[in-house]
Amino acid sequence: MISHSIVRGRGAQKNTNNKFSTYSYETRDDFLEFCRVEGEVSDKNKTQYIPVYPKTIVNKVTSPDVGMSYSMNMYQGCEHGCIYCYARNAHEFWGYSAGLDFERKILVKHNAPKLLEEKLKSKKWQASTIVLSGNTDCYQPAEQEFQLTRECLEIFLKYRHPVGIITKNALILRDLDILKKLNDHGLIGVNISITSLSEETRRILEPRTTTIKKRLEAIEVLSKNGIPVNAMLAPIIPGINSHEILNLAKAVADRGALSMAFTVVRLNGAIGEIFTDWIRKTLPNKADKVLHQIEECHSGTLNDSRFGIRSRGEGKIATQIHDMVRLAKRTYFNNRTFPKLNTQLHESYKDGQLKLF
Template identity: 80%
Template sequence: MNNSPIKGRGAQENTPNKFLQYSYETRDDFLEFCRLEGEPADKNKTQYIPIFPKTIVNEVTSPDVGMMYSMNPYQGCEHGCVYCYARNSHEYWGYSAGLDFERKILVKKDAPKLLEAKLKSTSWKASTIVLSGNTDCYQPAEEEFKLTRACLEVFLKYRHPVGIITKNALILRDLDLLKELNNYGLIGVNVSVTSLREETRRILEPRTASIPKRLKAIKVLSDNGIPVNAMLAPIIPGINSHEIIDLAKAVSENGAVSFAFTVVRLNGAIGGIFTDWIRKTLPDRADKVLNQIKECHGGTLNDSRFGVRSKGEGKIATQIHDMVRLAKQKYFKDKKFPVFNTELHAQYKTGQLSLF
């Protein structure tokens, strides 16, 4: 068996898709053949695959997610965060939640057109739509396809509120549009910062922006008056749980007006992906980390109970909550994330102002 870490990727294997009858397996005899022939067994290339959905805006029914509507210009994410809850959604498209999730990126080229149709619908009433509730809208694919920028132009045209979740400094490319949206109270940005240590970031989130670049993004956005919430998530016991206070201090000093957190949960195929990853990447602390995660979720790696699943319970989770509470009192006592403006959209629904 090949136990060498795959460079630049989070997942280290392609887990079987539970919806498919057959699974792909890399056999040892094939690996030996490739070695003897001097050929790579896996080219480890990213593939962009165009898809054409009929709709782009999704209603979020989970009561503890914190958003009502989301949209994802891309499915799959090249950032490769090993813990990512969105990995399981790749199985719905016929792929693996493992390496396929970060190497087979589905591109919705009609996203701006579909969004415009939604915002022009007579039945639609303005409610914040989040880019992206599932996969990062500023992942590397955005540099080529610019779908997120095109969608922001649509939001601005129709004066519709939009939230952004990202861990990529590429967001600063669109500062001009973000500033215009902010003039009308239509934008809020969530920047994910999981660790202050580059070594941790590189193994957890191999193709994301560096921590200094993310902190700079928070500062630049904040200096331009754009409200930023820092996502200190997920908190993983034994990996980044000791950084909560320092993380809160860093994002506050760079201008974030609030922060949120979750305790890691490894639902579906992610439990196996994470376990395989940590035994290959951090073998000396693998058992400790896995056992502490289980302690937060009643003895398992996953918890599907609404309201509890993302916060955890037990002694370790309580310690995490205590540190979060202290961090908010110390660094965010008089700060508050603003409410989005939903009052302008109705008069811009047709793309032009009404005379009366």
């Protein structure tokens, strides 16, 4: 039974202190009691969109654990509120908390399309797949209002440049017209994240994401239109969704996904505190078991920064997860291949149109 004291519609249940800040923020019990007596709301729990104008938008990815060379993010912070999200820590660099601030203070990069176009037109730039959402979801609720992702996809099409997408939002189908045109030239690959087939699990893990049914439908629609889809069964959290690996793999394969990938959950930086607070409030009967099993996957800690190990885990539980994934791939993805994207067209379209000579 979930406690009625939790922050409804959010993943994180508090704001952790920013490690870069001299000051800390605390909601005191006497303040909460004052609000109760006076009939005032202590926290309006509203999402705030904050405009920012960065100087660059395409990021070189150097981590050997991430299967991409370049990424870009039109938004910082994510209203989806996934409790395990590794991107939470990045919000501290902007002066905010990795907790509730990450979900409620969304930075909107209004000049993202302009910066992308400048990058693709640069004589020094050589085509290499740029992945949207290497950090935060490009189809989070903010996209409905600002449509920066759609504008960027139009630029990728104009310059015939390969683009990857990672999302857990069925809003991607709004842009099916552009995705089909990109796919005509082998320029698009989509990664749909799906962590559970249980709507109750989805609701508490990822409170403002698209339903599981809608995500599976998105995989099916994209696949029927020939657009390659990789299913991201990530993260696998022992004691929460680790028992679903085979069922998840079958569900996404049945809808046409060409491949699947996974990670074992890790809780670096502030995420360990945020996740621990969350699970003790939402799943108190499971909390100790789940936390101990996560620790067993990372040499006794929730935090793991070791390249090559941090996303795979180690130990008996991690080994069981890997064995299940191998079985799932062998059973449901045999003879399926996710294609490499086309990098050969872009050079001829550097000025936005095909060069004849």
